[in-house]
Amino acid sequence: MxxxxxxxxxxxxxxxxxxxxxxxxxxxxxxxxxxxxxxxxxxxxxxxxxxxxxxxxxxxxxxxxxxxxxxxxxxxxxxxxxxxxxxxxxxxxxxxxxxxxxxxxxxxxxxxxxxxxxVLGLALDDAYERGTPPGIDVRVCRDDEFDAWLDAVADGFAHPDEQGVPSHEEFPRQVLANAERDFAAAGVVHYIALRDGTVAGGGSLRVTDGVAQLTGAATAPAHRRRGVQTALLSTRLADAAAAGCDIAVVTTQPASKSQQNVQRRGFHLLYxxxxxxxxxxxx
Incomplete structure (x- = not known):
């Protein structure tokens, strides 16, 4: 589209x-x-x-x-x-x-x-199509899957793609775990991605006042270049559109692989x- x-x-x-x-x-x-x-x-x-x-x-x-x-x-x-x-x-x-x-x-x-x-943005409508590559399944993470979700996401964050301006922040695993649990209590929904049944990555989404905040996503290194990020993004955007959001936003490091990926999906640099x-x- x-x-x-x-x-x-x-x-x-x-x-x-x-x-x-x-x-x-x-x-x-x-x-x-x-x-x-x-x-x-x-x-x-x-x-x-x-x-x-x-x-x-x-x-x-x-x-x-x-x-x-x-x-x-x-x-x-x-x-x-x-x-x-x-x-x-x-x-x-x-x-x-x-x-x-x-x-x-x-x-x-x-x-x-x-x-x-x-900060990049994408205009949404209620017809946003969900798409996942073969072998990839993305759904809302269950409570009993949180530790597996966190392992995959922490592994992904610990091994960033070496492209663009590096992040000035790095968080210990326990701090990250606390933050993600607090995110959930603040209305953030976690999504888990499985590749051939194995946890491969995860992402998150918060909807407020018509704004869909994509509050982070990562893929474990062993599962990269297989469409996991595409599936995580597509699923969250489809859910945000169905919830009535008119815009989705994501924050990335400048010139990073993450920025390149979302721009390929139609996002534009806002500010x-x-x-x-x-x-x-x-x-």
Whole structure:
């Protein structure tokens, strides 16, 4: 099916970033409930959110800034103090379509550019066709399959394709396991891919306000180049379209194999996020 590229205006970027901020808030709350303590937080800030879940968690960040004014100094002071009290740096992910004053403010406060990530999108309709290569089966992961799902995904993440800008992040297996369980509690659905009956990879999907967030996918190295990623993507897109989503979004490393794969499936680059990090000491 031919799909025309679409223009990403600021209001679309705001909608996607709002969905990301909502996901981080829900995931941080899920982590708090799982742990049963008060180490985590989710602090609203200028239309975005600053979240901390636990040590080394992928949910420790500021997301969604730049679409509802510029954060004031007092709010950033509180956020930076919260991260410092937990021995963590502050990572802010800022879309290039956000208010440029945000980047200037963070730079003035000592944040340094560390990396970039690309946000790509695909317009959906309710006729998106599901397609899987022979021998590949993709379905929603059962609870008793989670460990096998995690093994395949962790194996895939541990052996990334050496193409494009490398990721600035790497997570221990237990941290990844906690994060994925928290994702599930936040409404993320896990999909398992089997190749000839063997677990070959996995992916995930969250639907909110008509936005389908493809929140990660990986294939174990032994099963690559067999259509597993194509099947995972196709199945999730078909389910998202059936759920009424009008857009699917995915985040990739710039010029990576993942970006190349989704662009081959019709995704278009919408915008880039700058990753700005500030090292903070105890207060």
């Amino acid at each position: 031919n799909r025309s590229p679409f223009f990403c205006a600021v209001d679309l970027a705001e909608r996607i970033e709002r969905a990301e901020a909502q996901l981080m808030s829900a995931a941080a709350e899920a982590a708090r409930l799982r742990r049963g303590d008060d180490i985590g937080f989710a602090l609203p800030v200028a239309g975005g959110v600053a979240t901390f879940a636990e040590d080394d968690s992928p949910f420790n960040k500021i997301a969604g800034l730049g679409f509802d004014g510029v954060p004031d100094a007092a709010a950033l002071d509180d956020i930076e103090r919260g991260f410092a009290d937990r021995g963590a740096a502050v990572q802010a992910e800022v879309a290039h379509l956000a208010d440029p004053a945000v980047g200037a403010l963070l730079t003035d406060r000592g944040y340094r550019l560390t990396s970039f990530e690309n 880039t996020r700058a990753i700005l990090v500030k090292q903070v000491g105890p207060s």
